Amino acid sequence: MSRRWLFADQLGPHFLDDRRQPALLIESKSVFRRRAFHRQKAHLVLSAMRHRAAELGDQARYLRTETYADGLRQVSEPLDVCHPTSRRALDFVQRQGRVTVLPARGFVTAMTDFADWADGTRRSTLRLDTFYRFARLRHEVLVEGTDPVGGRWSLDSQNRRPPPKKAGRVAVPNPPMPREDDIDAEVRADLDRWEREGIRFVGRDGPRRFPVTRREAQIRLRHFLRHRLSAFGPYEDAMLSTDASMAHSMLSSSFNLGLLDPMEAIRGAEKAYRADGAPLPSVEKFVRQLLGWRDFVWNLYWYFDAGWRDSNALAARRTVPQWWQEIDADVVRAHCLSDVLDGVRSRGWVHHIPRLTVLGNYALQRGWRPDELVDWFHRSFVDGYEWVMTANVAGMSHFADLGRMSTKPYASAGSHLDRMSDYCGGCPYDPKARLGENSCPFTAGYWSFLHRNKDRIRDNPRMARPLKQLAQLADVEAVAAQERQRGSDPP
Template sequence: MRWHWLFGDQLGPHFLDPGDDGPSRDARVVMIESRAVFRRRRFHRAKAHLVLSAMRHRAAELGDHVHYVRAETYGEGLRGLPGRDPFTVHHPTSHAAAAFVRGLDRVRVLPARGFLIPRESFRAWVDLRGGRELRQEDFYHWTRRELNLLMDGDAPAGGRWNHDHANREPPPRGCATLGAPRPYRPREDAIDEEVRADLDRWQREDGIEFVGRDGPRLFPASRREALAALRRFVDKRLADFGPYEDAVLAADPVMSHSLLSSSLNLGLLDPLEVVEEAERAWRDGRAPVNSVEGFVRQIAGWREYVWQLYWHFGDGYRDSNALGHREPLPRWFAELDADAVTARCLATALAQVRDTGWTHHIPRLMVLGSHALQRGWDPREVTDWFHRCFVDGYDWVMLPNVVGMSQYADGGRMTTKPYTSGGAYIHRMSDLCGGCAYRPGDRTGPRACPYTTGYWSFVHRHRDVLAANPRTARAVYGLDRLTDLREVLRGERGRGDLPP
């Protein structure tokens, strides 16, 4: 009997399409639900729920065509397969899973699916660059040309590759919400009830621990739900996505964001169908080019770039620590204890993660990640936290995003500067400073913003590195003029465990 193994993030129909490099047409599907995955790491409860619900929904769709195994480990599940014929599996999405698959004695590994560019094409692009830096913007242009995506002949749609000039608006002042149509939200069913009962039992009887809250499931767990979410976004929300994609509102965490990342990363949606739907909206006059380009860049630019760099940099990339940050994650952060935090921006972002396992890219980068960078927390621990605590977090997603983009632990292999700022940026791009105990402009004193003092503390600790970088040298020169900070900076070390 021929078998094809589906991992828990390979749940869409494109993982069963035989094509030229897919599974045999007569192969029977095996899916393995491994408790050891959840035993090894303390995942967000809502993430565990989503993954298990999505796997079980897919198994229900496949019916008699699937052999669904609940086992302690993948190895145990595979040993129970009838027959000894070789089985197939599409290339896994993590270094650990790929190493496990390579160690099996009767497997044929098929090319990865669920991404836009084959890895061999990316390697050819790297070779063509002849050792030049692998910057995301260059990769994005190349990808759009390769796919003829959002192009007018040889030129980018709208006459420019990047519409950031129209996509970095602060939130409308005086508005608690953006007023966008509500996003698609699924309805739980009997499968969700079963998953929640199993997770309760695992916690009660097996000692498996989680973090965060598992409220009603907020993200798609089936192909049908994912397509409904895609249609809802493109038809109702995409048009207004661009201008405020970098803005933050405390009472409106979703704004016009697509909420499709978990569906893409579970394999419920294929990225090509997603970007083509967005492009179609522009060509049909249903969405402006700046909003469509901003969304397409998130997938064809950033998501694809992160996937390719994950494999290009290799597994050793996770040990990068160019800034020598060694502080452990404080307990309040690891436990998602938003109530322990005074700074409104950090408390709001942490509460969103605690309650939903999600917040959009600016709170991730400029609130959560920036705080970790300023405090010198160990980038490996920060990466693991993001992986475990976000419903769309996977090793391939978070390793480049956190090590390279958020924590600058690779010393600039991925980005040209550290991404951190004082309170002024948060004040400009959000309403989170209103009602806060701290003032974004205060560098010292009882109401000094922890992001403002944290930013200058970071510059002070790494002044030699930052002074040598043309994009950050001005900050070092600015620090030297801030005489009010000298005493504060002399005693700033050793407080990374205290909530701001």
């Protein structure tokens, strides 16, 4: 039997063929030496690897080396590995010659099945909605024969409530928090020592907030399905400065570390609807995120060519500024951006709506390079990996591929933030103003972005109305000049 090489995002039992299979885990210090990762992400990954090695005991060989190559030189027996999650890792494995690459695990729709579906669409663009229907039917999730449960494939129209601003939070119990142990203490001490040796991190250290073992992840999943799922759908697109997690599952890092198989969560949500009476709109939304969105962007990363990550069709040429790279929320006055950046700095995590409508939206409007943002999101979030951030940035928020996977740029003005969050109250900027000292950087940035890119997006039918509104603005040149002067300075 070959020894199974487990990467740091392949830590669940479903990455081994049986409970006795010998395993190899390599902790490569050079990964953290090359780029500045968030301190809490580094802690999470190392803690998860070391906890998995402790669980496996003598079944696992755990090597702490400078590079993966150094570790592999210490292993002479045959190795196999489940398909890695990045092109760089796959290329490295294939260059070894002696490592057998197995099909990917940790996702629902196989790469071959996705490729057959994508090839069969015979379209230049691929859309989540059509893939999601295919996946629901293929895996028989929330369907009755060939029809969706409830009669509609998407129930998004019932899941767009503004946040409960008066209450200040969604009325659900907080997710269970893990307890740190001796392994966490060892990891923290090692990271402190690495910093003294010159390895640099961004963000702040803090108590571990996310699971590092399958048991911890299962406890959080069960709690979510029982206590938080019902409220997930209605407020899924909303934000509150006083409620960072709202009703989100906070399980993305557990799926991306491989601690949970997504299908067990999907079936758990389906059971919550069929047996326990959970509201269908919330269940459908959660299933859409896992079976639809997560599998869609994973498969697109491999289906599209390697150049997709470097797409830049909107000619965003500005480099990401230092204050953003360092996650310096203190220099920002705009309430929404300051709070969201502070969440990244303090936790290494904010849920996906502030990532898109605040962080991605702001960077898109400023014309920052999408490839640099893919890297920043990858390093700065505990659940960040290249395969998902390529789609989130190059494909979605930045529209850098001109619509290979989404229908329009994820751009919005301050009015949208005002409607879907509590951020605008007390902010020094006016979400209705696009010109002047108190003009909202998102409102001014939105019109400046449209002005700058009107020729590139004029043929997009979903942008016809905004571009018509742009043509009617008498002050658009002044707004564009104002935003050029502001540049990439913190707002």
